Amino acid sequence: MSHLTIAMPKGRIFEEAYQMLIDAGFNLPEEVEMSRKLLIEIPEEQIRFILAKPMDVPVYVEHGVADIGIAGKDTLLELRRNVHELLDLKISQCYIASAGLPNTTMNEIAPRIATKYPNIAMNYYKEIGEQVEIIELNGSIELAPMIGLADRIVDIVSTGRTLKENGLVEYEHITDVSSRLIANPVSYRMKSARIQELVSRMKNIVG
Amino acid sequence: MSSIKMFEKPLGMRDTFPITYEKTEKVRQIGREFLRARGFDFIQTPSLEYFDTVGKASAIYDASLFKLVDSQGNTLVLRPDMTTPIARVATSKLLKEKIPLRLSYFANVFRAQQSEGGRPAEFGQMGIEIIGDESVFADAEVIITVIHLIQAFGIDSFKITIGHAGVLNCILKDYTESSEQADTLRTLLVERNYVGFEEAVESFDLPITKSNALLQFISEATNFVSIGEIEKYVRKNDSLKYMQQLMELIEVGGLTQYVALDFTLSSHMNYYTGMLFEVFAQGSGFALGNGGRYDGLLQHFGTNVGATGFGIRVDRILEVLPSEPSPDQTVAIIFEEVLFAKALEMAGAYRAEGKRVTLQSLKGLADEKAFTKHFDKVVYVSQEDGAE
Secondary structure, three states: OOOEEEEEEOOHHHHHHHHHHHHOOOOOOOOOOOOOOOEEEEHHHOEEEEEEOHHHHHHHHHHOOOOEEEEEHHHHHHHOOOOEEEEEOOOOOEEEEEEEOOOOOOOOOOOEEEEOOHHHHHHHHHHOOOOOEEEEOOOOOOHHHHOOOOOEEEEEEOOOHHHHHOOOEEEEEEEEEOEEEEEOHHHHHHOHHHHHHHHHHHHHHHO | OOOOOOOOOOOOOOOOOHHHHHHHHHHHHHHHHHHHHOOOEEOOOOOEEEHHHHHHHOOOOHHHOOEEEOOOOOEEEEOOOOHHHHHHHHHHOHHHOOOOEEEEEEEEEEOOOOOOOOOOOEEEEEEEEEEOOOOHHHHHHHHHHHHHHHHHOOOOOEEEEEEEHHHHHHHHHHOOOOHHHHHHHHHHHHOOEHHHHHHHHHHOOOOHHHHHHHHHHHHHOOOOOOHHHHOOOOOOOHHHHHHHHHHHHHHHOOOHHHEEEOOOOOOOOOOOOOEEEEEEEOOOOOOOEEEEEOHHHHHHOOOOOOEEEEEEEHHHHHHHOOOOOOOOOEEEEEEOHHHHHHHHHHHHHHHHOOOEEEEEEOOOOOOHHHHHOOOOEEEEEEOOOEEO
């Protein structure tokens, strides 16, 4: 059996995906101590987990230091890495939308969009035929329209509560997002049997 | 004022240090002898080509091209691959002399980086092109050659995945309702987005038999062991028969174990008209190389002959190759000025034994200890004690 390295995002997605692997019959310890650890070895299954920032998972997988990984569709769309997208795990489901102050229209001359996802935002507005200026922020995106930095924001929406609490309304639904199982193209070939087996076991859990 | 520091190189450009240089040279030697023995002639083409000819015809995305302007205002490109320049020279000249042509190359190609590092913008590529032979034997020769070549480098753990544009097109056409749907699915396969493929199939509202067939195809298509398994998805056609023949020829060559079928394999370039393949090896996160039949490219240059070939990346072979210590024996001869003649003579003798000899005057040596530790053997030619 070949050794498998899996890149996982830290936090809630890790826990959910880890539980899915257990449900799929992988012999993993129920409790995994993951305070500050970045590498977890599971010798019984010949699996090693790399714990990474969600945005970095596709990078590890593309460079082949991880064979497979679990990444949000948002990071895949934003980074456009050369990885195989194998399975929709249907966990941490949410969507990307544009939002702004209620009853406003975008500035006609140079509409400004604040976002963590410059590529997704740029592609979306290009496709609907609008030329916009992107302002890249790293967090608290909702601030931007409130203080006049941008006309719209493009961000992840799960319940819509954050938008509401900040007095913003959703304008356009851009795309659905959920966690995906991705694979490095070489690993997908060289460890084909192992990865295929994992995919089909996970597929049964997803239903 | 420029913000570039003196030590910087353009994004993705790398220096080749002696150890890498020697490794590359070894790869070149092995490859060159191997390919020449199989009747391939090496050629070289210019580093610069016109954007309107080679640049536009190349399979490399526009954003990855290095562009320059010549003194007449024409846009030039640094060659982004070797297949396109070879197609140019073959159609304009070489094909008039000999058909079919068997050409090979070992050259650096240039692909601009978008943003991050981690991969070179200039790298060596080695490959072959068989031009003017449309038979399945030419394709079999290409695949057998690439397998033997990789073995010649001493790489054991590798895989070739083969698909066929014709088979895929037939499936996509038969199970969708419009060519737009087929194109959407093909684009998703180029991106290797299997999840997107399934979603798209479901969104098309196809008759249930068609959508089920597509969904089942995508779940099995990367794992076919034999050509027989695809037959239930595709009506009898020439492409399928062609693949059957090709796999039989590979079996005759005794190389079936290195080959896997992948009928989702698709290229963003429409000039890949027939079989196409990718080469993967354990040890690199990226494909070693790829190849296939590209009859459409020759048409672009105005000739109607078939062509097939492969290119593999030298930088990735270096990643995969085990590192070996250099077999060379190095000798430093450090001499006093007046004994130069003796030192010369001694150097000649050592070189005749096949050793790498460095001749260094004691006068010009700043740090003797730091210098001598780089050599297997150090010989002093001095007046007090003679040759040591």
